[in-house]
Amino acid sequence: MNNKTYYRNNSSHDSKELTICNCCVKGLAKTILSRFRCGDTIGITFFGEESAGIFIGRFRGLENNVVEIDDLLVPGTTSFVPLCGIGSVEKGLPLQVEPLQISRKK
Numbered sequence: 001m002n003n004k005t006y007y008r009n010n011s012s013h014d015s016k017e018l019t020i021c022n023c024c025v026k027g028l029a030k031t032i033l034s035r036f037r038c039g040d041t042i043g044i045t046f047f048g049e050e051s052a053g054i055f056i057g058r059f060r061g062l063e064n065n066v067v068e069i070d071d072l073l074v075p076g077t078t079s080f081v082p083l084c085g086i087g088s089v090e091k092g093l094p095l096q097v098e099p100l101q102i103s104r105k106k
Helices: 023-035
Strands: 004-009 016-021 041-047 051-063 066-070 078-082 088-091 100-103
Touching (some): 023 088
Antiparallel strands (some): 004 016, 041 088
């Protein structure tokens, strides 16, 4: 992987902040910007140990590797989701209030 590590001194505290830029996040950001337009339905998948949840909302934009999505978790709200926490992004799903739940078969 092509990870870059940056150290930044935080002047208000006596600690260092560590930021890692991952090539997967950069690739996902480029894909989202090229495939989605403002108002498109977007699905965001979060993977757990035994299941996955797909939350669906309206794409608003992407800035600094944070995607802005309306109606993702609660209707009438805007969510700001860091790309580093996303398992996958889905295009073409119908807009719905309840998230899709996928369980792993044993």
